[in-house]
Amino acid sequence: MKLEVDRVTKRYGATTALDGLSLHLASARVMVLIGPSGGGKSTLLRVLGGLETADEGTVQVNDHRLIADPAALQAYRRQNGFLFQQFNLFPHMSARRNITLPLEKVHGHPPDKALQLAEQALGRFGLLEHADKLPAQLSGGQQQRVGIARAVAFSPEVLFLDEPTSALDPEMTAEVLELIQELAEAGQDIILSTHEMGFARAVADQVAFVAAGKIEEFRPPAELFGAPESALCQRFLSRVMRY
Numbered sequence: 001m002k003l004e005v006d007r008v009t010k011r012y013g014a015t016t017a018l019d020g021l022s023l024h025l026a027s028a029r030v031m032v033l034i035g036p037s038g039g040g041k042s043t044l045l046r047v048l049g050g051l052e053t054a055d056e057g058t059v060q061v062n063d064h065r066l067i068a069d070p071a072a073l074q075a076y077r078r079q080n081g082f083l084f085q086q087f088n089l090f091p092h093m094s095a096r097r098n099i100t101l102p103l104e105k106v107h108g109h110p111p112d113k114a115l116q117l118a119e120q121a122l123g124r125f126g127l128l129e130h131a132d133k134l135p136a137q138l139s140g141g142q143q144q145r146v147g148i149a150r151a152v153a154f155s156p157e158v159l160f161l162d163e164p165t166s167a168l169d170p171e172m173t174a175e176v177l178e179l180i181q182e183l184a185e186a187g188q189d190i191i192l193s194t195h196e197m198g199f200a201r202a203v204a205d206q207v208a209f210v211a212a213g214k215i216e217e218f219r220p221p222a223e224l225f226g227a228p229e230s231a232l233c234q235r236f237l238s239r240v241m242r243y
């Protein structure tokens with residue numbers, strides 16, 4: 001994927017979440033956002049995915065120039081897959097129905113095609129045996145895997161993952177991280193925010209350190225984790241890598 005983000009500002013009332021942020025990415029499969037809580041990772045992810053619009057500045061993702069036009073943004077959003085930190089499955093529907101419903105209602109597939117795509121996605125992630133279960137009957141890791149299956153069932157252009165493992169225990173985290181790694185290896189473009197530094201290092205082509213609404217450092221993981229240049233990034237890494 002390719003990104004051209006220029007001087008983007010996003011405010012929520014008196015809070016400036018993104019503060020003239022610029023980011024240029026010529027080519028990468030997986031871009032990972034790291035940084036302190038409240039630094040702007042989720043906001044950047046939401047702006048790049050077309051879920052929010054910037055107040056100022058310009059955003060281009062691949063060939064899509066994002067503009068504040070509701071219909072154009074909706075069409076753009078439909079090409080992307082999303083998963084957030086809290087499980088966002090419909091609680092009263094089976095895993096299978098959680099996948100077929102948006103394929104029918106959002107993507108306009110007829111029921112038989114939606115079912116075929118859902119079965120493919122469930123099979124791909126080893127979830128067929130859980131297809132008839134409700135979310136409450138699945139572990140947190142399995143729920144996130146269903147969420148990812150749903151997000152990739154229609155082959156999205158970019159998959160956006162906002163702290164997909166933050167609500168999971170370590171074993172379930174590993175399960176979900178392995179799946180994300182498999183997707184990346186299969187060629188899926190991914191932008192994700194995470195607090196898992198080991199995973200960021202393993203899966204990212206490029207890591208952006210986001211703090212106070214700006215990109216403080218943007219480099220391949222071996223460089224950023226091996227020898228961070230900005231003082232903020234050094235301090236952040238020395239704090240989070242200590243434990």
Ligand SMILES: Nc1ncnc2c1ncn2[C@@H]1O[C@H](COP(=O)(O)OP(=O)(O)OP(=O)(O)O)[C@@H](O)[C@H]1O
Nearest residue numbers: 012015016017035036037038039040041042043044
């Ligand atoms: N919908 C919103 N309404 C008001 N303020 C918001 C909203 N979304 C984000 N903010 C504020 O914008 C700033 C950036 O938040 P953001 O969620 O992007 O940070 P983050 O780096 O993803 O944090 P975390 O790691 O804790 O998820 C914070 O000060 C936050 O409180």
